[in-house]
Amino acid sequence: MxxxxxxxxxxxxxxxxxxxxxxxxxxxxxxxxxxxxxxxxxxxxxxxxxxxxxxxxxxxxxxxxxxxxxxxxxxxxxxxxxxxxxxxxxxxxxxxxxxxxxxxxxxxxxxxxxxxxxxxxxDLIAERTKAGLEAARSRGSQFGRKRLLTPAQIRQAQDWLASKKMTQAQAAKALGVSRATLMRAIALKLDASK
Incomplete structure (x- = not known):
């Protein structure tokens, strides 16, 4: 059967x-x-x-x-x-x-x-999406999460740390972010300046 x-x-x-x-x-x-x-x-x-x-x-x-x-x-x-x-x-x-x-x-x-x-x-959709993102970036648009610290705040934190006026934890607290966020922002700024 x-x-x-x-x-x-x-x-x-x-x-x-x-x-x-x-x-x-x-x-x-x-x-x-x-x-x-x-x-x-x-x-x-x-x-x-x-x-x-x-x-x-x-x-x-x-x-x-x-x-x-x-x-x-x-x-x-x-x-x-x-x-x-x-x-x-x-x-x-x-x-x-x-x-x-x-x-x-x-x-x-x-x-x-x-x-x-x-x-x-x-593939065409992916290419158009990529081209659109690149065009938006070239016009100054930024993507991703909003940065928690401005460049001026990062410079201020670097000054505090270099002059030993504050510890990393104190500087982060003064700026209202976590220590990890502060150190990541400083590291990114240092990488960008290289």
Whole structure:
């Protein structure tokens, strides 16, 4: 007797504020026997335990269905590794948005083309973000946490310490910061002046 073959849907949202309904409705309409849903960042492989568990439990002739390829993986390398692992185990992969079905040669070819396009798009976004940050920096914008000490306060602390008027702890207390913050600020100023 042939073992039961399952069509399993997988949906993922990145944050708890997002909703699985759109993905799950599409997966149900595609005829999935059941759907595994999780909340977790695609950027962190350890952030998707439900996916790892599902991939381990799939059997030969099963089909894994996703709403979009980016729900399954965040890089072309990871996506191809998952697809190859599934193929080696005789498990099919279907992506509803990209109309990919790896049970056919055309589906396998389209899968690789879409995977490359998805990576290209992510690379373009990363380049635009980097260019935007560099342009903002060149206009004088500063990013990160606001500095707790002004350059004048750091010079004052250096004077106190050099003249031995105050200890590190006393100087930090006078400026309203921790000793570690004061010493880090002084070290950064010294590094910048080299």
């Amino acid at each position: 042939r073992p039961h073959v399952a069509t399993v849907g997988y949906s993922r949202v990145s944050t708890s504020g997002q909703d699985h309904r759109l993905q799950n409705d599409a997966l149900e309409a595609a005829g999935c026997d059941y759907i595994v849903s999780e909340v977790g960042s695609g950027a962190n492989e350890n952030g998707r335990p439900q996916l790892q568990n599902l991939l381990a439990k799939l059997s030969p002739n099963d089909t894994l269905v996703v709403w979009r390829l980016d729900r399954l993986a965040r890089s072309v390398k990871e996506l191809i590794a998952i697809a190859n692992n599934l193929s080696d185990r005789d498990i099919s992969l279907r992506s509803l948005n990209e109309l990919i079905d790896t049970t056919t040669p055309q589906g396998r070819m389209i899968f690789h083309v879409f995977a490359m396009i998805a990576q290209f798009e992510r």
